[in-house]
Amino acid sequence: MDSPWDELTLAFSRTSMFPFFDIAHYLVSVMALKRQPGAAAVAWKNPLSSWFTAMLHCFGGGILSCVLLAEPPLRFLAKNTNILLASSIWYIIFFCPCDLVSQGYSFLPVQLLAAGMKEVTRTWKIVGGVTHANSYYKNGWIVMIAIGWARGAGGTVITNFEQLVKGGWKPEADEWLKMSYPAKVTLLGSVIFTFQHMKLLAVSRHNLMFLYTMFLVATKITMMITETATVPFAPFEDTLSRMLFGWQQQFSSCEKKSETKSSFNGTGSSTSKPIAVASDTVKKKHTKKSE
Amino acid sequence: MDSPWDELTLAFSRTSMFPFFDIAHYLVSVMALKRQPGAAAVAWKNPLSSWFTAMLHCFGGGILSCVLLAEPPLRFLAKNTNILLASSIWYIIFFCPCDLVSQGYSFLPVQLLAAGMKEVTRTWKIVGGVTHANSYYKNGWIVMIAIGWARGAGGTVITNFEQLVKGGWKPEADEWLKMSYPAKVTLLGSVIFTFQHMKLLAVSRHNLMFLYTMFLVATKITMMITETATVPFAPFEDTLSRMLFGWQQQFSSCEKKSETKSSFNGTGSSTSKPIAVASDTVKKKHTKKSE
Amino acid sequence: MDSPWDELTLAFSRTSMFPFFDIAHYLVSVMALKRQPGAAAVAWKNPLSSWFTAMLHCFGGGILSCVLLAEPPLRFLAKNTNILLASSIWYIIFFCPCDLVSQGYSFLPVQLLAAGMKEVTRTWKIVGGVTHANSYYKNGWIVMIAIGWARGAGGTVITNFEQLVKGGWKPEADEWLKMSYPAKVTLLGSVIFTFQHMKLLAVSRHNLMFLYTMFLVATKITMMITETATVPFAPFEDTLSRMLFGWQQQFSSCEKKSETKSSFNGTGSSTSKPIAVASDTVKKKHTKKSE
Numbered sequence: 001m002d003s004p005w006d007e008l009t010l011a012f013s014r015t016s017m018f019p020f021f022d023i024a025h026y027l028v029s030v031m032a033l034k035r036q037p038g039a040a041a042v043a044w045k046n047p048l049s050s051w052f053t054a055m056l057h058c059f060g061g062g063i064l065s066c067v068l069l070a071e072p073p074l075r076f077l078a079k080n081t082n083i084l085l086a087s088s089i090w091y092i093i094f095f096c097p098c099d100l101v102s103q104g105y106s107f108l109p110v111q112l113l114a115a116g117m118k119e120v121t122r123t124w125k126i127v128g129g130v131t132h133a134n135s136y137y138k139n140g141w142i143v144m145i146a147i148g149w150a151r152g153a154g155g156t157v158i159t160n161f162e163q164l165v166k167g168g169w170k171p172e173a174d175e176w177l178k179m180s181y182p183a184k185v186t187l188l189g190s191v192i193f194t195f196q197h198m199k200l201l202a203v204s205r206h207n208l209m210f211l212y213t214m215f216l217v218a219t220k221i222t223m224m225i226t227e228t229a230t231v232p233f234a235p236f237e238d239t240l241s242r243m244l245f246g247w248q249q250q251f252s253s254c255e256k257k258s259e260t261k262s263s264f265n266g267t268g269s270s271t272s273k274p275i276a277v278a279s280d281t282v283k284k285k286h287t288k289k290s291e
Numbered sequence: 292m293d294s295p296w297d298e299l300t301l302a303f304s305r306t307s308m309f310p311f312f313d314i315a316h317y318l319v320s321v322m323a324l325k326r327q328p329g330a331a332a333v334a335w336k337n338p339l340s341s342w343f344t345a346m347l348h349c350f351g352g353g354i355l356s357c358v359l360l361a362e363p364p365l366r367f368l369a370k371n372t373n374i375l376l377a378s379s380i381w382y383i384i385f386f387c388p389c390d391l392v393s394q395g396y397s398f399l400p401v402q403l404l405a406a407g408m409k410e411v412t413r414t415w416k417i418v419g420g421v422t423h424a425n426s427y428y429k430n431g432w433i434v435m436i437a438i439g440w441a442r443g444a445g446g447t448v449i450t451n452f453e454q455l456v457k458g459g460w461k462p463e464a465d466e467w468l469k470m471s472y473p474a475k476v477t478l479l480g481s482v483i484f485t486f487q488h489m490k491l492l493a494v495s496r497h498n499l500m501f502l503y504t505m506f507l508v509a510t511k512i513t514m515m516i517t518e519t520a521t522v523p524f525a526p527f528e529d530t531l532s533r534m535l536f537g538w539q540q541q542f543s544s545c546e547k548k549s550e551t552k553s554s555f556n557g558t559g560s561s562t563s564k565p566i567a568v569a570s571d572t573v574k575k576k577h578t579k580k581s582e
Numbered sequence: 583m584d585s586p587w588d589e590l591t592l593a594f595s596r597t598s599m600f601p602f603f604d605i606a607h608y609l610v611s612v613m614a615l616k617r618q619p620g621a622a623a624v625a626w627k628n629p630l631s632s633w634f635t636a637m638l639h640c641f642g643g644g645i646l647s648c649v650l651l652a653e654p655p656l657r658f659l660a661k662n663t664n665i666l667l668a669s670s671i672w673y674i675i676f677f678c679p680c681d682l683v684s685q686g687y688s689f690l691p692v693q694l695l696a697a698g699m700k701e702v703t704r705t706w707k708i709v710g711g712v713t714h715a716n717s718y719y720k721n722g723w724i725v726m727i728a729i730g731w732a733r734g735a736g737g738t739v740i741t742n743f744e745q746l747v748k749g750g751w752k753p754e755a756d757e758w759l760k761m762s763y764p765a766k767v768t769l770l771g772s773v774i775f776t777f778q779h780m781k782l783l784a785v786s787r788h789n790l791m792f793l794y795t796m797f798l799v800a801t802k803i804t805m806m807i808t809e810t811a812t813v814p815f816a817p818f819e820d821t822l823s824r825m826l827f828g829w830q831q832q833f834s835s836c837e838k839k840s841e842t843k844s845s846f847n848g849t850g851s852s853t854s855k856p857i858a859v860a861s862d863t864v865k866k867k868h869t870k871k872s873e
Contacts, residue, residue: 047827048761070363072652074729078722095827140369147365179339245338245386361654431660438656470630536629536677 006207013206017124019085024117026086029057029155030093031105031114043094054090055083056162060155065129065147069136112221119216123209125151126186130193141194148190153183181223184237185216297498304497308415310376315408317377320348320446321384322396322405334385345381346374347453351446356420356438360427403512410507414500416442417477421484432485439481444474472514475528476507588789595788599706601667606699608668611639611737612675613687613696625676636672637665638744642737647711647729651718694803701798705791707733708768712775723776730772735765763805766819767798 015021033039033054043050056063059076066073077083093101104110129151133144150157179187189212195201196208306312324330324345334341347354350367357364368374384392395401420442424435441448470478480503486492487499494502597603615621615636625632638645641658648655659665675683686692711733715726732739761769771794777783778790 044827046761047823066652068363068365070357070361070652072650072718074650074722074725077724077728078719080721080724083724136363137369139371140365142368142371142374143365146368179337241338245335359654359656361648361652427654428660430662431656433659433662433665434656437659470628532629536626 006204009204009206009210012213013209015120017121018082021117021121021124022082022085023089024114025121026058026089027093027105028114028118030054030086030090031102033057034093034102040094047094050094051087051090053159053162055086056158057155058086060158061125061151061153064154064158065132065150068147068150069133108224112224115220115224116217119220120213122152122182122186122216123189123213126189127193127205127209130190130197134197141198144194144197145187145190148193149183149187152186152190153180156180156183185219189216297495300495300497300501303504304500306411308412309373312408312412312415313373313376314380315405316412317349317380318384318396319405319409321345321377321381322393324348325384325393331385341385342378342381344450344453346377347449348446349377351449352416352442352444355445355449356423356441359438359441360424399515403515406511406515407508410511411504413443413473413477413507414480414504417480418484418496418500421481421488425488432489435485435488436478436481439484440474440478443477443481444471447471447474476510480507588786591786591788591792594795595791597702599703600664603699603703603706604664604667605671606696607703608640608671609675609687610696610700612636612668612672613684615639616675616684622676629676632676633669633672635741635744637668638740639737640668642740643707643733643735646736646740647714647732650729650732651715690806694806697802697806698799701802702795704734704764704768704798705771705795708771708775709787709791712772712779716779723780726776726779727769727772730775731765731769734768734772735762738762738765767801771798 039050039053042053055076059082062076063073066075105114126148129148130144133140133147137143192201192208192212193205196203196205201208325334330341330344333344346367350373353367354364357366396405417439420439421435423442424431424438428434483492483499483503484496487494487496492499616625621632621635624635637658641664644658645655648657687696708730711730712726714733715722715729719725774783774790774794775787778785778787783790
């Protein structure tokens with residue numbers, strides 16, 4: 001049982017995220033915030049608001065999972081050490097003279113290292129979320145998936161929501177309607193670790209953590225190097241969605257004849273589709289006009 | 292005490308909502324979602340988002356009451372059976388070939404049956420909410436009314452809020468500014484059951500549940516058949532609002548003379564009304580300009 | 583130890599807010615609501631919505647702190663007496679014939695008295711929030727500051743958020759991007775009382791409460807009389823922000839040379855600044871148009 005492979009993965013699964021991996025996570029998050037247009041100007045005009053946004057970027061996933069489980073969203077503020085760490089990183093990144101950090105961060109190797117370490121923290125968050133949710137609901141495997149997902153990828157939801165409240169909301173930056181790659185891969189990992197936690201997978205957790213982390217880091221780095229946003233498991237998605245939801249063909253085929261006998265107070269989805277298109281065009285026109 | 296009437300109402304009040312009435316509730320909710328323009332298109336483009344919206348439509352009231360009582364909003368996800376039931380109904384409705392369910396649902400008798408059964412679940416939700424809130428706050432009768440109302444009619448609030456977050460918000464679909472008929476009748480029922488729970492009404496609960504449910508079903512079905520949205524107790528509303536808030540006449544009468552001595556930094560409500568109109572016109576102009 | 587000064591401050595710190603100071607707080611809050619354009623019209627069209635908004639204005643800070651600590655946001659509804667008090671004040675202000683209350687409130691001395699008493703309640707709220715948060719997190723001094731701040735000045739956040747949900751949101755009324763004077767002074771007080779609570783200040787609590795309240799009332803009344811919104815401690819702010827964030831000079835100095843070698847996928851803050859300025863000007867022009 002204690003083969004070198006097991007020893008390696010076991011040691012890996014016992015790695016503490018604090019401080020180095022956390023630092024990488026904060027660095028990547030705050031840099032992503034700074035690269036938003038106007039973030040630096042806001043940091044000068046109103047440092048407190050910028051600091052608050054940075055904290056949401058760093059701890060968003062934990063906040064979301066706390067909200068979903070009705071735990072105090074301010075709990076993350078009680079971890080004084082992490083808060084001070086993230087705050088100092090925020091301060092250095094935004095107010096360092098001559099913008100040295102951005103200069104250094106703009107070199108690809110640094111970005112690759114930081115992004116890779118951030119992906120490692122994602123695994124730890126998912127596992128933590130799944131285990132934490134299981135302590136609430138014994139058999140609530142849907143809850144476990146949701147919490148693992150929220151911890152791992154909930155930051156984007158929180159930050160979108162915060163932008164919404166701040167009035168600077170861009171609906172095309174919406175996470176609901178089109179899942180980003182991190183959201184997809186985090187959902188996959190959350191499902192995998194939930195199944196493992198419910199003893200539905202014949203893999204030990206530390207092995208799974210090691211493999212999933214390797215997968216995360218590899219895909220992330222390849223995506224950053226090739227600068228492509230192509231999801232590696234797009235074909236699986238297509239086949240899955242075709243298996244599950246692939247009725248468009250038959251549907252459109254019998255759309256014709258259902259078009260004739262249009263249903264009572266004509267709002268079957270047969271007619272709702274053109275309506276949708278219409279409304280979209282209206283919206284587009286509106287936005288185009290408003291520029 | 293065990294007259295046939297009592298036996299009937301007692302047996303009725305002991306009816307279990309699961310599974311048939313719940314199924315009817317899910318059916319009506321998801322059909323209402325599907326009839327929104329663009330819902331079917333979203334279901335093909337992004338099934339997960341559509342499933343999430345459907346769950347909010349089905350469990351919105353419970354989620355809102357959980358939020359208001361600081362219970363985990365994800366608790367509804369722990370009821371695996373209900374989730375799977377609602378999910379399968381969502382799947383059948385949205386992805387059934389040739390759209391058979393919508394075809395069948397478009398027949399009036401089916402709609403009447405489903406809508407009637409959904410109204411029955413409303414009573415159960417109100418009673419459950421009132422009892423649940425009472426377990427938190429012994430004398431908090433305002434909380435009991437609010438929770439009963441949230442459980443019974445909170446779905447619309449949640450779904451509006453979700454549309455707001457999604458960016459597809461239509462402010463004229465707002466539930467705050469103009470209460471819909473379900474919101475009104477649920478508020479009425481919540482007040483009634485709260486009074487009954489605080490022993491202020493000389494009616495036994497099962498009788499009250501039976502009568503209120505009959506009232507709900509009757510009004511709902513008559514409204515669906517006559518296709519009118521006329522609220523049956525509109526006259527009572529008018530008299531009540533005239534009794535409580537009917538100062539417009541005298542108000543407008545002394546608006547004249549208060550117009551002359553317009554008050555210090557002129558923002559008494561005497562002047563605030565024209566201001567409101569002005570701001571509305573400004574807003575209208577603004578939107579017109581932006582096109 | 584029982585010098586007349588101590589006796590005075592001790593007696594002051596034991597003053598009960600209920601009912602007179604609470605009444606003043608409700609009066610000021612509801613009058614602020616009524617002075618919003620269109621509030622009176624809404625109160626006639628839909629009294630329930632207006633009542634809900636008034637309750638948010640009166641209890642917003644407590645609701646926000648409850649949300650942040652994952653306590654039931656409806657807890658404030660359980661205090662039946664305060665609810666009835668605030669509701670009656672809302673009723674009198676909005677529906678009193680001939681608008682007598684607004685007439686009376688439009689006299690400066692009444693406003694000064696009410697505003698002064700409201701400022702007194704602010705101190706009590708901050709102290710209560712700090713103590714309450716400390717009962718959750720022993721050493722979470724950041725949480726204590728946040729909760730004290732939320733209780734004291736969270737009403738504006740809640741009401742902004744409510745306006746956002748209602749669709750009547752004005753992003754220039756945003757509290758995040760530009761802190762109002764009450765938000766600033768409440769943050770200061772929350773920091774002070776947190777330090778005092780953690781025994782970092784050599785002042786007894788009742789003395790501190792007395793001094794801080796005197797400071798609040800004095801500044802508020804002077805600001806109301808001179809009708810200026812000048813923050814008394816603006817110079818301290820400037821020096822502090824120059825000490826902490828005063829890198830603009832060096833930054834703009836080396837902006838020149840960093841302009842040339844614009845960094846990888848050019849979104850360093852060096853380029854984000856002009857973008858921000860542009861967007862600001864756009865926004866300004868936009869708002870100018872809308873007038």
